[in-house]
Amino acid sequence: MSNYRLTDEQRSLKEAARRFAENKLRPIALETERKGEAMSREALKLMAENGYVGLDIPTEYGGLGLDIMGCAVVLEELSSVWFSASTNAMSLLTGPLLVFGTDEQKQNYLPAISSGNLLTAFALTETDAGSDASSIQTFAARDGDDWVINGRKIYITNGARADLIVLFARTDRDAPRGEGITLFLIEKGSPGFSVGQKYDMLAHTANPVAELVFDDCRVPNSCILGEPGGGVRYMQVGFSKARATYGARCAAVAQAALNYALDYMQTREQFGQPLSSFQALRFRAAELYAKIEAARQLSYHACALADAGTDDAPVAASMAKLFGSEVSTKVTEQCIQFLGGHGLDKDHPVERFYRETKLFQVGDGSSEMLSLLISRHLNKQAQAGMHARLASD
Numbered sequence: 001m002s003n004y005r006l007t008d009e010q011r012s013l014k015e016a017a018r019r020f021a022e023n024k025l026r027p028i029a030l031e032t033e034r035k036g037e038a039m040s041r042e043a044l045k046l047m048a049e050n051g052y053v054g055l056d057i058p059t060e061y062g063g064l065g066l067d068i069m070g071c072a073v074v075l076e077e078l079s080s081v082w083f084s085a086s087t088n089a090m091s092l093l094t095g096p097l098l099v100f101g102t103d104e105q106k107q108n109y110l111p112a113i114s115s116g117n118l119l120t121a122f123a124l125t126e127t128d129a130g131s132d133a134s135s136i137q138t139f140a141a142r143d144g145d146d147w148v149i150n151g152r153k154i155y156i157t158n159g160a161r162a163d164l165i166v167l168f169a170r171t172d173r174d175a176p177r178g179e180g181i182t183l184f185l186i187e188k189g190s191p192g193f194s195v196g197q198k199y200d201m202l203a204h205t206a207n208p209v210a211e212l213v214f215d216d217c218r219v220p221n222s223c224i225l226g227e228p229g230g231g232v233r234y235m236q237v238g239f240s241k242a243r244a245t246y247g248a249r250c251a252a253v254a255q256a257a258l259n260y261a262l263d264y265m266q267t268r269e270q271f272g273q274p275l276s277s278f279q280a281l282r283f284r285a286a287e288l289y290a291k292i293e294a295a296r297q298l299s300y301h302a303c304a305l306a307d308a309g310t311d312d313a314p315v316a317a318s319m320a321k322l323f324g325s326e327v328s329t330k331v332t333e334q335c336i337q338f339l340g341g342h343g344l345d346k347d348h349p350v351e352r353f354y355r356e357t358k359l360f361q362v363g364d365g366s367s368e369m370l371s372l373l374i375s376r377h378l379n380k381q382a383q384a385g386m387h388a389r390l391a392s393d
């Protein structure tokens with residue numbers, strides 16, 4: 001099962017990633033999560049040395065040069081062992097940087113990202129602009145050859161320790177909604193840039209989130225990524241690519257939780273029998289397994305459409321993330337239930353899987369925002385007198 005259009009090459013890529021994740025990453029993950037610490041630079045370097053950072057970065061810049069399906073199969077294996085590490089394997093920045101960056105920007109940053117020497121952060125969310133990202137208020141004003149930036153970003157993954165921030169700032173206050181937003185590449189140490197509050201979140205302590213403060217932060221014009229005002233369009237490039245892979249990542253976390261619970265149910269006895277002998281539990285596990293497989297296949301499908309560049313690839317990617325995150329949250333929650341009180345005990349990994357996967361329903365397009373995107377597509381199709389179908393029909 002689960003081999004939607006996987007080639008022999010993709011299968012061996014997946015197996016190699018599994019070996020790396022199981023043998024090298026798992027011990028670090030367990031130790032780091034147990035201590036509640038951030039993922040170390042050494043761990044990032046280890047991933048990079050083994051080829052697992054910069055999955056989508058072309059080989060000429062030291063990356064793996066994988067297409068989106070290739071990225072998905074590797075991310076699955078990393079996610080099933082350590083979700084936080086998988087987040088650092090493919091930066092949201094590389095999509096827009098590869099498409100819209102200058103040669104100089106690519107040379108400056110891509111090899112450093114691939115080698116694990118440069119950690120990136122993606123700074124979009126503000127206190128009054130979460131789901132409604134187009135309403136950001138961080139403002140960059142032109143001053144001679146420079147830009148002067150003022151504003152604050154919240155909940156930025158790896159914000160406090162990133163070496164390079166991709167910042168979304170308004171550069172035209174009068175532009176219509178969704179326009180007048182520009183992307184800036186801000187290096188750590190830029191004058192006027194500092195880290196504010198560090199948040200204590202339910203999960204993701206290995207990639208801690210922080211507030212970023214821009215107080216008359218002065219940067220040269222060469223820091224702009226693409227054209228001024230193109231920010232929202234550029235953002236969609238990164239999101240579309242990432243969302244296609246999310247379903248597979250969610251499926252992988254869910255499968256890891258289910259596998260653990262199934263093993264547990266073989267040995268845990270109540271009423272003189274192993275839990276696995278109770279039909280009510282077995283049927284529930286069977287249903288969850290079917291949902292995981294559906295989530296994985298939908299994600300592979302979205303990745304295949306994204307690689308083919310079809311018009312409906314962004315909708316397929318939204319569906320993959322929406323469905324995958326709903327499934328993984330439900331599955332991991334039920335896996336806690338399979339273990340009873342032991343499921344809430346941190347000695348077992350299922351509570352971590354649940355906490356990790358909950359973010360998928362919120363970040364990089366919440367379930368509600370993705371439903372909105374998909375429903376707009378359906379409406380458009382209906383208004384054109386067509387039934388909504390994806391390219392595989």
Ligand SMILES: Cc1cc2nc3c(=O)[nH]c(=O)nc-3n(C[C@H](O)[C@H](O)[C@H](O)COP(=O)(O)OP(=O)(O)OC[C@H]3O[C@@H](n4cnc5c(N)ncnc54)[C@H](O)[C@@H]3O)c2cc1C
Binds near residue numbers: 130359367
């Ligand atoms: C662990 C973590 C890491 C994060 N990392 C980053 C990062 O690296 N970079 C970054 O920029 N941001 C990051 N975020 C922020 C994240 O992207 C936002 O939390 C997300 O966009 C939702 O925004 P919000 O929290 O302001 O919720 P709100 O926008 O206030 O929404 C609250 C709820 O209302 C729903 N809702 C909102 N509008 C509508 C509507 N029109 N119709 C129906 N429902 C609606 C939402 O879906 C949500 O369920 C991170 C968040 C977390 C928790």
